[in-house]
Amino acid sequence: MPTDISxxxxxxxxxxxxQQIxxxxxxxxxxxxxxxxxDGEGLPELAGHFNRQSNEEREHALKFVKYLHDAGTRPIFKSIPDVRNDFSSATDAVQCAFEGEVKVTNQIxxxxxLSHKENDYMTHTFLQWFVTEQLEEVSTVSTLLQVIKHAGPSLLLVEDYVRRMPTETEGADA
Ligand SMILES: [Fe+2]
Ligand SMILES: [Fe+2]
Known part of the structure; x- marks a missing residue:
């Protein structure tokens, strides 16, 4: 009788x-x-927003780490591919964020x-949180992209918008 929960x-x-880690x-x-x-552009609200997003993504990675541990499997960590560091404008930077969220949604x-195909319903259930989270993430970043486009060169209006955005803890699913 096997006793290995992995x-x-x-x-x-x-x-x-x-891979999702x-x-x-x-x-x-x-x-x-x-x-x-x-930060370099002197737009602290936008910098703060994306710093919070960065922390959130790390928390997402840690959820996968915990899940693998809980299921008796030690995670295997691989190197992180290069990221984009140069942006031509605020729109370009937020467009990059938008494309990243669409990509992660497809990965999830x-x-x-895959979990459905392999009849792994434990993993299938675990992933449902991420399915819902991706809707929230794509929706938030696509609205921000629209706001930036409406604001044109008036990025201080975007700073004001970001300052008023509800934080994750004030959100409906907190
Ligand atoms: Fe994520
Ligand atoms: Fe995300």
Missing amino acids: LILKPGCIEGLN VNEMHASLQYLAIASYF NDLVG
């Missing part, structure tokens, strides 16, 4: 979950680069599909 996760899912850490580093760009969807 047998509860399917090998394909383990590989995908490990890297994907979330990549998103975290990309947000840090975007925050640094805004692929992982959900």
Whole structure:
């Protein structure tokens, strides 16, 4: 009778979950680069927003780490691919953030599909939190992108908008 609880996760899912740790850490580093760009531009509210996003992505990575540990599997950490450091404008930087969130949404969807295909319903259930989170993330960043486009060169209006944005703890799902 096997007693190794790591047998509860399917090998394909383990590989995908490990990969998602890297994907979330990549998103975290990309947000840090975007925050640094805004810091350099003298836009502290936007810098603060993206610093918070960076921390959030690291927390997402840690959720995957914890899940793998809970399921009896030691995570395997791989190196994080390069991020973009140069941005031509605020729109360009937020566009990069938007594209990153769409990419992560597709990664999560692929992982959900994989868990379903492998009949790994534990992983499937675990991933539902991320499915909901991605809707929130894509929605927030796409609205910010629209606001930046409306503001044109008046980035102080965007600073005001970001300052009034509810933080994660004030949000509906807090
Ligand atoms: Fe994330
Ligand atoms: Fe995100």
